[in-house]
Amino acid sequence: GENVEQHPSTLSVQEGDSAVIKCTYSDSASNYFPWYKQELGKRPQLIIDIRSNVGEKKDQRIAVTLNKTAKHFSLHITETQPEDSAVYFCAASIDFGNEKLTFGTGTRLTIIP
Amino acid sequence: GAVVSQHPSRVICKSGTSVKIECRSLDFQATTMFWYRQFPKQSLMLMATSNEGSKATYEQGVEKDKFLINHASLTLSTLTVTSAHPEDSSFYICSARPGTGAIEQYFGPGTRLTVT
Numbered sequence: 651g652e653n654v655e656q657h658p659s660t661l662s663v664q665e666g667d668s669a670v671i672k673c674t675y676s677d678s679a680s681n682y683f684p685w686y687k688q689e690l691g692k693r694p695q696l697i698i699d700i701r702s703n704v705g706e707k708k709d710q711r712i713a714v715t716l717n718k719t720a721k722h723f724s725l726h727i728t729e730t731q732p733e734d735s736a737v738y739f740c741a742a743s744i745d746f747g748n749e750k751l752t753f754g755t756g757t758r759l760t761i762i763p
Numbered sequence: 764g765a766v767v768s769q770h771p772s773r774v775i776c777k778s779g780t781s782v783k784i785e786c787r788s789l790d791f792q793a794t795t796m797f798w799y800r801q802f803p804k805q806s807l808m809l810m811a812t813s814n815e816g817s818k819a820t821y822e823q824g825v826e827k828d829k830f831l832i833n834h835a836s837l838t839l840s841t842l843t844v845t846s847a848h849p850e851d852s853s854f855y856i857c858s859a860r861p862g863t864g865a866i867e868q869y870f871g872p873g874t875r876l877t878v879t
Contacts, residue, residue: 682866686870692873696867739807750797750812751809755806
């Protein structure tokens with residue numbers, strides 16, 4: 651089955667700087683890669699996703715890049731703000747039928763004011 | 764759009780009793796719902812995939828007789844924790860896919876279960 655590794659487990663950046671979180675996956679058939687943000691005690695919220703037919707996707711301060719050959723994808727947050735502090739999870743799935751998401755272990759991002 | 768609700772948000776029960784958690788898709792029909800368990804400071808662990816009108820598919824190591832899942836309609840799935848024990852205390856989260864052909868999952872707010 652799919653295995654998703656996520657690094658780093660914790661990340662602290664100064665407000666205004668950029669943050670990068672990286673994930674690798676094992677199943678070359680995976681073709682859907684979402685990122686979720688989870689604040690303490692709350693639901694994971696989908697913040698951006700990418701499919702394997704594109705290499706990069708951007709939404710305002712958030713971008714995701716995908717390298718299918720190397721089987722890794724990354725989340726980039728620019729101009730970080732205190733409200734970006736949360737736990738971020740990457741995930742991978744095959745876009746077919748009822749395929750499940752396999753989650754990474756999460757990254758606790760802290761933005762230092 | 765794509766709002767998922769869960770009820771209750773918190774529940775405390777005694778050992779040996781059963782607890783039912785409801786997951787509803789409020790503004791879309793969900794043929795597939797997923798149930799996850801999350802321990803403090805850990806990732807989401809998939810327990811089972813629930814399909815409307817059919818039996819749930821459980822992940823390896825998850826006891827189907829202990830965690831009963833019913834997906835009776837396109838907007839409601841329930842998870843019943845039977846004969847609960849303190850080790851079942853956890854944060855249970857459901858998610859739903861908005862219709863056939865969709866891949867995105869939207870999560871409910873979670874239910875914190877404490878078994879005393």
